Amino acid sequence: MIQELKNNYGHLFENDLLTEINQVGTFKEVPEGFKMINIGEYVKSMPLLISGAIKILREDNDGDELLLYFLEKGDTCAMTLTCCLGQTKSEIKAIVETDAKLIMIPIQKMEEWSAKYKSWRNFVFESYHNRLNEMLDTIDSIAFLKMDERLLKYLNEKARVSEDGIIKNTHQEIAYELHTSRVVISRLLKKLENLGEIKLHRNYITLVK
Amino acid sequence: MIQELKNNYGHLFENDLLTEINQVGTFKEVPEGFKMINIGEYVKSMPLLISGAIKILREDNDGDELLLYFLEKGDTCAMTLTCCLGQTKSEIKAIVETDAKLIMIPIQKMEEWSAKYKSWRNFVFESYHNRLNEMLDTIDSIAFLKMDERLLKYLNEKARVSEDGIIKNTHQEIAYELHTSRVVISRLLKKLENLGEIKLHRNYITLVK
DNA sequence: AAAATTATGTAACCCTTGTTACACTTGTTA
């Protein structure tokens, strides 16, 4: 496992820190669809992503959900960071989007490493920075874009994190993640297909370009 | 100035750190309406808020804006934090909402203090945590609420940060911050007045309760 | 005080999105 750690985080962390991570971290493989954490749950460890993707969702009291962003290789979960420190409940739901490999770090190490390693502090700050920017991007989408633009942006992101570039979702699933209805999505998808932007199939969609 | 620092941050920071802040920080009073930073500008120092409020806005390419949240006493700007480290441009606009007193810290100190003081690290993490939660709250509003609910929530927040509980804005100003049109706001405000929730006046609004 | 400016009220209309309903197709199960 030290190899995958080195490959993905070797350029970020000094050797002492890599050794420590190797000692206390546990390697995990999680399959697509696995629910990493739900809203209201407490966090007990912090993930470093090696491969695959994790989608982060927000949910309101009625169970309506909204896709916030994806975590990918080299990312960690900023929400986890804040939850660890404050010992507060998770504000988001995290589900594995494509089969993922990750290293789980016990949360006690966070504070210790923040004092000890400059590279760790930078990583944590960098992570917060990325997450804040992704949240801003999400806000831009829902505040400033119309549904067809949001949908196209969504499809591009989905394709990006999926390795083979194919969006393997039903219209209903897309509707949930964009917080709208299936009929609206079907309608707009058909429009995008007529514009030559995408190709529709049963259970999957491909981008044309 | 050491007194105002002690009053507002004494419980957060150890004495050594307070002394350092007092040495390198510069005290500032900024009037309502003052633009602290614009999108695309570089950040040169970091504010610690003593009193007053600062509103943080997002803006798209067409100049359309959207209120994200308010900073108040004891807060700092998480965006500034990230900008300092990455030497990147600001992603947001910050305007003084009610006359504010603040202490400006040169950004070079950030890294130094993060290594040296645990209380500083906690303050920075805590700050990120709060900002992420406020962003989530903003996302909830625009994704899950209808305009009349958003408006009422907006009015309550405005009243909270305004000391005297009076919302001193025109319908047009409210429309800008919620990214909608003046006519829509006038229409909904009248509805809220008829429901007995608010009282409308020229240039200001009061909450009923 | 007349004129101009700013703020608000409101009607009429349109577009986007959400809802309901139902047909059709594809895949799965009995």
Add this chain to the structure above:
DNA sequence: TAACAAGTGTAACAAGGGTTACATAATTTT
């Protein structure tokens, strides 16, 4: 293979909110 379930296409309609237009009221300027 018949029955069922799941996914998609589409029409018709409703509702929310954005736009245009104009009237009136309050305030400031000349």
